[in-house]
Amino acid sequence: MLRGALAALLSIEHDIEVLGSFADGEQAFQAVGKRRPEILVADIEMPKMSGLELTARVRELYPETRVLILTTFARPGYLRRALEAGASGYLLKDRPSEELADAVRRVSRGERVVDPQLASQIWSAEKDPLTDRERVILRRAGDGETTAELARSLRLSEGTVRNYLSEAISKLHASNRIEAARIARNKGWL
Amino acid sequence: MLRGALAALLSIEHDIEVLGSFADGEQAFQAVGKRRPEILVADIEMPKMSGLELTARVRELYPETRVLILTTFARPGYLRRALEAGASGYLLKDRPSEELADAVRRVSRGERVVDPQLASQIWSAEKDPLTDRERVILRRAGDGETTAELARSLRLSEGTVRNYLSEAISKLHASNRIEAARIARNKGWL
DNA sequence: GTATCACCATGACAACTGTCATGCGATCGA
DNA sequence: TCGATCGCATGACAGTTGTCATGGTGATAC
Known part of the structure; x- marks a missing residue:
């Protein structure tokens, strides 16, 4: 339902067209190969293929498709790995809903969109002290x-x-x- | 963001008008008092006031507003407590997004909408033994x-x-x- | 009006939990 | 190659947790 709702949110914008929405990383990857979208919006924790792996594979095979990660997890570790995998953006689901379309537009213009609080945390984040x-x-x-x-x-x-x-x-x-x-x-x- | 997206999803439907959307149970309760909507769609686990308490208070003070619970939790205990609190429906977020508008319409017609799998569990479900x-x-x-x-x-x-x-x-x-x-x-x- | 039941409340005791001092081996930089 | 450091491992001890026997109260049923 949430995936459908996010698709609806983007469909409302006149300058954005939603080509499809998919239940897991593998289906999304197949679909990117067929439709070659400008932008892929992906979560990180998904069945079958994680958003991080999906990002890396999409960037390698279809570099014209830019990837925007949209996830609940405000973890610097995820952000770092997403950027390393070639993501153009990292947005948190607890931001206001207006920011999604905005982020999609900015990524489409070639900008890099990263949640500012998280971006600053990436340097100061505590490391796991446990053995x-x-x-x-x-x-x-x-x-x-x-x-x-x-x-x-x-x-x-x-x-x-x-x-x-x-x-x-x-x-x-x-x-x-x-x-x-x-x-x-x-x-x-x- | 997810709240905003769900609001967008409902706004698309021509026969449904979204009067507002709120970050926690308390704000939602205030808003119901002011706007007196036909239907309130609420989660269960929310800050400040749980959806169960919200349901009970809304039903008591503004009985013309019907409550549809929309949550991730497929727990018979929650379902039972929601119905006891006076909810008219209990829908799970992992259903397809089309079902939301449908559920809202059915609740508005006075029907009771309950996830069928969960409804069957409620009879076999143990009752809370705790004082x-x-x-x-x-x-x-x-x-x-x-x-x-x-x-x-x-x-x-x-x-x-x-x-x-x-x-x-x-x-x-x-x-x-x-x-x-x-x-x-x-x-x-x- | 009293028997029954559910809930609330307590302390004694045995069992479990958290802390500390201690030791072993592996790794690593000097 | 030595000392320092880190992770792993242990047992003794004091403090906390779980159990049980016991009793109080108020509501409901007879």
Whole structure:
């Protein structure tokens, strides 16, 4: 429904024509090959082929098509990878709806459109402080697995599991495993 | 942006007029009081006031306005609570975009519009076994609040708080507060 | 008017959780 | 090749969490 609604939003503009809309990255890629649009508007997290891979493949095979990423995720890591893949724009879904048509026009003129707040964050973004072990254990603990279950399935002592959690809790300035998991998830680290 | 796009989608239809669109439940409630629309389309999880509370208050004060819930969550618990609050329809965002205008028209005719798959689940769905106290405490504990914090802010002894959690854990067949909160959230009980 | 039920409330106790001191091996720059 | 650093691993200990037995209150049913 949301995809259909966004298509409707763009169709209203007289200088924009919507050639089609597709449920996953693979279908979109096929369609770009057939229709050769000026602009492709794509999400990042999609079934079958991610928006990042889609961008890279479209830019390589059909360089006349410019790609505008439209996504919910305000993650500097995604922005960086999108630009590296050759995207011309990165717009967040929580911006007012007027900005979409505007961004499409600017990308069509050859401009690069990047959410300003995100662009500034890309330099100052905190890096994930968790080690692999800590991340895995925190994720599973955050889903309700007990210390004992974790210790058994990872072949660690319970003390060790608790210690990783303790580390994670302190790195994230949380007061227990629950809060730590919530914080890490919010930052996109789990 | 998605709200704007959905508004655009409805505006295209000649027999539907969009009177406004609002960022949270409180603003929507104010606007309903002023504009008295035939139909209010609302999400459930919104800032400031949930769609369920919004529905109940709108139905009570302005019964001529019918409410259509439009949400991502295919949870029988939400559906049941929406209908109890007086909603005339419950539509999922992953349906094709054509269904929205259709649902609005049917609600306006006085029909009740409910996603069929979800409607069948509602009968087999378990009822929320939690008491009010249990629900509030489980929700906050699931966000990482400690027993001590809860006891202080609710003026209960720590033992009492732990007891509510213990009750909730056992009712939900969970093994700790984290899992209990996750289960309850999934069922739409928090 | 009293039996029953659901909800609210508490403390004692055992079990679990978070912290800290400690140690091991791998890697890396000096 | 040495010392420093990092990630992984452990157990002891204090503090927190979950369970259980118990009792209070008000609403409804008989």
